[in-house]
Amino acid sequence: MKVLHVITGLGIGGAEQQLHLLLRHLPAECEVVTLTNPGPVADALTADGVTVTHLGMTGNRDLTVLPRLTRLIRAGHYDIVHTHLYRAGVYGRVAARLARVRTIVATEHSLGVTQIEGRPLSRATRALYRRTERMGSATIAVSETVARRLTAWGVPAGRVHLAPNGIDPAAFRFSAPARVAARSRLGIPLHAYVVGGVGRQVKGKNFESLIRAVAAVPDTHLLLAGDGPEHVMLLRLVHQLGVADRVRFAQPAEEPSSDSPTVPELLAAMDLFVSPSPEESFGVAVIEALASGLPALYVACPALEDLPPHDAPGARRIEAYNLPTAVHEERLTGPRRLPVPAAVEHYAIARTAERVMAVYEAVLAAAAEPVTDAVTGTTATAEPGAAPAAVSVPEPSAPPAAAPQQQQATAPAEK
Template sequence: MKVLHINAGLENGGGLSHIIGLLSHLPEDDVELLTFADGPVAKAAKDKGIKVKILGKNSRYDFSLLKVLAKYINDGNFDLVHTHGARANLFISLIKRKIKARWIITVHSDPRLDFMNRGMLGRIFTNLNVKSLKKSDGIFAVTNNFKEILLALGLPDSKIKVIYNGIAFSKKAPQLQEHKNFEIVIVGRLHPIKGHAVLLEAFQAANMTSAHLTIIGDGELKSELQADVKKLGLDNQVLFTGLLTQDEINLRYLKTDLAVLSSFSESFPLVLLEAANFAIPVIATDVGDMRQLIPNSSYGWIVPTHNVKAMSLALEEAYGKWQSGDLKKTGFALETHAKKYFSIDRLCKTTMDGYRYFLSK
């Protein structure tokens, strides 16, 4: 079975981590990656020794690629094309009748919200992406919640398989570094859907006398969020790091007590699995299939979206557990649970099973 994974190549974050994590653990003779641009995804693939073809176009919608793309797929005798992201989905939808391979899409995010706050252009791109999803031969949804969304958009149940994200967990427990204050981390692009503004308000409202918040990531809201920090009087407690490599994030985790996800919509966030790998407990909003990772309060906290008070109360409770020394128990419970159900081996097996299922149809 030969599978060609396709991504535009310009993204960072969870999509990149999913693609590279999966391809670096699947049999290397069976998979290849193609990107439209020589960007972060191609670089990460090269660093991992993954075979990657770069078409070399940086223009987001350069349709001159279509003929080249169809020829590459057919000449390579690929059994399956597996796309990640709206642009890759659109391009394959336009050449589907010209390629021999079956076509699978992984839906990493809510397709209704991928182009939020982009006006008429965003609505056009959303409609094009939904039409692309309907043309595919099969879909991997990374949460059951996303499957329900796809069903509501008119896709048939037989076309969708739920495959949860997974990572390569450390075999040995990382040695966390001693530190004085209660250290909180949030990792993600600075985008309205990530809910950073709610977290900042909750952080300011919580009764935590020695807490620091580190915001890792970059994006369109950076200036606005920095202004919020000043307005809330949090200059000495909140740090913006900008984009960091995974190795740099891991170093941060070594001196972190709590990870937070404040998003209004999510898939199954790899950043929380990465925190679990360090036995770091998490507070997460009730998005995606979060209760699969945090089944009850022994494993962490789940709070409603957009709810400053609920987030603030959860922060205070975690802070109290940190003061008493009980917070680590929550982190260890989360680590054990995540390793059992969300490993990279499990992701690879369910992905290969999905390939065989859609090839047989």
């Protein structure tokens, strides 16, 4: 099976990192096209042996990318074209149909109630989304919450399939040496209580409120992992509040290196994880934090809201206005590491890959089914340019049993 993944960009971001991780577990021959920004994730994919092509798109309305992408798809003889993120979904579906590919899958990573990929939703955005979605064979939702949002938009439920985001649980297992090394590299005192957040520094992530909350709790440090257009504004706020000595910013490395810690290493350096974003499509950063044994506070996390509360006892949903109080309460409890909860194994990347492969097999089978002419009663294989047939995806196998839980432990003694 030969699959072309089309994505808007390959900088550091949730969808981009999900694609990187997924391709390590998909039993298919995969190549990647990025419309723009071939950043660190492109380098990581290339290091894994994945062919990455950059089309050099200059903006949302750079229509010259369409014929180039169409030619690339036609020349590649792909069985499936799989798009990721809004812009790639629009251009990728159109190009795939022009290249006469009938098996087109899209993953919806970042659909909120009022925004998509951090940008406000408009009537035109919704209309273009729905129109191009009909060109595909199936749309994958990364959470049950996103699946409900898609059907509320008018996407037929039969076209929406659930394949939640996943993580590699073993990669996030807490390491005391990594904790010490990361703190030393970032200039964080070993004895400090560290609150952390991970994600793109954009307005919708609400990291401003997290900075203010930590500033209000004495003897508490903050570690923010990520980058984005709000970075300078967040730096300015830190200095305005006079807490520059208690706040550290870090750009996570995709792979272990001597220059910058990875996300697992940064999580090891933290004592409390906070996700202040009021609107999320999944909340993978919270699952990663739980895999590291961290207690977690979140304002919105569909990944956990779609599960029974006992699957993640170390995570607590809070209201955004209550963030300073919640951080203060956790500070009084002190640093601790918790058993890895069942929610982490539920979202193992191997299970995600299994679900995606089930969608691939279903759309290929549907495309190969003969079509019966209602007038003559004759059958024939559908033409490549015809509308895709509906697909039925079987239920995936039960998730793997949760790994034995580690014993609850306090953070290592520090001097």
